[in-house]
Amino acid sequence: MSSSAIEVNNVWKRYGLPIPEGLRKPLNRLSGKIAMPDQWALQDVSFKVERGDALGIIGRNGAGKSTMLKVLAGVTPATRGTVRMHGTIFPMIELNAGINPELTGRENIYLLGTIMGFTTQEISDRYDVIADFTELEEWLEKPVWQYSSGMKARLGFGVAMNIDAQILLIDEVLAVGDLPFKKKCYNRLEALTNEGAAVVFVSHNIRQVERLCDHVIYLKKGEIILAGDSQTVCQEYNIRAVREYQETISEELSDGAVIRSSGEMELVRVETLDLTGRVTETFNPGDPFKIRICYDAHERIENPIIGANIMTSEMIKLTNFQIVPSMVEQPFYALEGEGVIEFTIPHMPFNPDCYTVGVTIRSENGRRIISGQSLATFCVEYDPDYATRLGLVHLDFSWDLNP
Amino acid sequence: MSSYVITTQNITNSRRIRRFLSLLFTLASRDIRSRYRRSVLGPIWSILQPLILMVVFTLLRSLTGLREGGVTTDLMLTYTVLVPWQFFSNSINRAGPSVIGNGSIMRKIRVPREMFPVVGVMTAGFDFAMSALVLTGMVIALGEPVNLLALLWLPVLMIMLTLLALGVGMIIASFGVYRRDFILASGFFTQIWLYASPIIYTLEEAQGQLSETWQTVYLLNPTVGILEGFRSVLADGTAPDLDLLATSVPATLIFFLLGWGIYRYMSQYFADVL
Known part of the structure; x- marks a missing residue:
């Protein structure tokens, strides 16, 4: 045609x-x-x-x-x-349109199928395939108000995907x-x-x-x-x-900062820096960068576990860095008064987007002292030289081509 | 100007009709099942409502001194019109909010949009069928001898009542999408319509109280002729007064055509505001 x-x-x-x-x-x-x-x-x-x-x-x-x-x-x-x-046409726009919570999964399959334009007979013919696809098994005989949202989604997909x-x-x-x-x-x-x-x-x-x-x-x-x-x-x-x-998003993200604290210490500032020590929020792919945490500990905190993490704007945690007591050379260290913690990352591994930095500090036995998300934001600029980079992160690689 | 065309192979008209009917009956059965699923009495509720109203109205009649024959006569006089009336008012009150209630479907999926008010009327029809069983029993047990020829008028009366209810329901549904006041008012509106129809009283009794001008105004109400028709056939065992029934025909048709037309036009844009 x-x-x-x-x-x-x-x-x-x-x-x-x-x-x-x-x-x-x-x-x-x-x-x-x-x-x-x-x-x-x-x-x-x-x-x-x-x-x-x-x-x-x-x-x-x-x-x-x-x-x-x-x-x-x-x-x-x-x-x-x-x-x-x-x-x-099969419109997969909000698959749950039309699901009735009082009816069972089976009844809802018929309901959704007819809404999507099939006759009762046509649905009966493929009922088993649909039921199979949903993987809901005996739940299909229970009313949908008892379902989790994931199960409801399966119901919608089951019908949708088999039409x-x-x-x-x-x-x-x-x-x-x-x-x-x-x-x-x-x-x-x-x-x-x-x-x-x-x-x-x-x-x-x-x-x-x-x-x-x-x-x-x-x-x-x-x-x-x-x-x-x-x-x-x-x-x-x-x-x-x-x-x-x-x-816009870097403003929104930094507005979204949430801190939970036991009161023993405060986070004064969290910032991102380039290697020259300049505070900046924009980087190119591959650039080295630092995360700096400025704190003020009201009490002496001995041997804490210090962690920082990086999330995407969609709140996917990409990575975290942690300093745990066993990593520290001297047997004993402590946070007290004002001070600075820095993490250095030699190559920016993330692809163009905006990211947020979160911090968590725990006591030696794991009790949370302070934690916060979206404390700093930084963005990776789009760079035409790196146009072939897809996905979330870029890994360094070497290659072989054998003729 | 705009146009939207779908061409599909392998879909014959008969298949299209079967799909339409499947959807119609599935939606109606959804509404009926889900309404009674978590109740003890279930569909008995649809019988109870007119039965209780029958008792209340019969009491009202004796309190206000409207008494025709014995209690059984009064029971029959009210019940024979209450059952079709309940169908009528339930139809309106279910067709009215049907568009908003099915908004999630209309917003996303192309379905024949006239479906939803029609389903509202169908579910009211289910309640009617349940009550009709009781009504049949009562007519046989308590009523005048049944005139078989007069019974042939029942389908005509039902069709008129259905068209009228659908028309009014579609008007309420159409405007209700834009302004919820129409839906909020519809319960109240059918309540008033009940008093303006010969249900608690008979037409004869009403005419005794009204001046000639008001009688003409009263007869503009299309439910008067239809309900009196039900009463003649079921309570009196006679054919409906045809002159009276004829007065209901124009208004019924006007309501139906107007409602259908308004709905057809406005429903194209429902998805924009739902």
Whole structure:
């Protein structure tokens, strides 16, 4: 077949009932705050998705990603423009839409299946496959209000993943579930695209998009500002987003500082420095850097365990450094009064993004004296020389090529 | 202008209809099952409500001096209209909030949107069917001899009542999505409608109290003709007064077409505000 699975031509979208310009103002006045935004959520968006292709849509919050997905799913009409979908659509947007807590897992499988457009008979035919996929076993006969959220997610996925759709619309849903189950879902998705399904994938998680998609469009304020193969667009996004995001997120992250203390000591300041001793919050990949903790101990703290950790903005703990009594050469050391602890890392191993530093100090027997998260933030700049670096961290490596 | 087209292979119209019906019945069964799942009496509740109201209204009738024959006559007079009335008001009160209640589905998945108010009416229909069993027993035990030919009017009366309820429910549902006041008011609104319909009293008794102008106004209420029709067939064993029933037809059709039209148009944009 020659036609693309999805064709979107010059789509504009404004939310709310379409009200003629002349009526808009008087109606707004009459009804007070009624939601009739004049802003375009999508502006002149056009793209195509071929069979077997995965398209990623990226952009910041409010860029129009979810709106685009809703228009594709056909739950809300475009204000202008045309959308053509060739094939049965399977919208994986919030899989739990429609789950009823009073009903059992089995009843909910039928419910979700019919909502997704299947007949009772068609669901009966594949019930066993679905039940198997969910791995819920005897839980399927229990009411869903007794389920954990992970179990509910399995229910949704079980139905979703076993429906033969030609077009899949996916909105961040892969964020739930445990690891083996997630892997199973990824495998199933891959199998579906190999069979010729077209996928549209919306996510904030740029790494996930890069991994799953062939092509990517980058939306900003409802407009496509960049479209192309996934690596090019994601890189460009990284350059822009990291820069933009560094400004806002480093503020947000440092605002999020939380300290819990027994009162024996205070953390005066936590900062990051380059090797010359200059305090800075931006580094290039590969740069050496230091973490400095300035403290004020009100009491003498003997042989403490001193730890620092680094987390991503998504709160994934990347690493931690710890000084434990056995590592210290003199048999006895103590924190007292004002002082400084420094950790030196010879090569910045992290890829472009913003990171936070946390500190934990414990007594010799493990009692927490003070701990805090997001005490300092630093960002790693995007550097074109390191453009081939993907993932969270970069390891030094050597290589061999045997002809 | 905008357009949205889906082309799918292998989906015949009959398959589409089967899918639609599957969804309709699954949603209705979801609502019915989940309503009674953690209750002791379960579906008996749907029988109890009109039975209790029957007793209350019969007491009211004797207190206000409206007495026609014996207690059994009064019981029959109220119960034969209470059962269809309960169906009518339950339909409205379930169709009204149905869109908001199913918001999570509508926001995410393309389904025929008319489904939700229709499911509201269907679940009210389930309660009606339960009460209809009791009603049948009562008509046989206490009522006038049943006129089999008159019984043929029952489907006509039910269709009219259903269309009217669906129309009103769809109007409330459509506006209720934008302004919750419509839904909050709907319980109160059906309560008032109950007093404006010949349920506690009969049409004859009402006409005795009203001036000629007010009688005309009173007859504008489409439930008057329909409910009196039920009363004629079930309590009196006669065919409905056709002139009276005819007065209900225009209003019923207007409500239905208006409700359906408003809903069809406005429902396109429900996902934007849910």
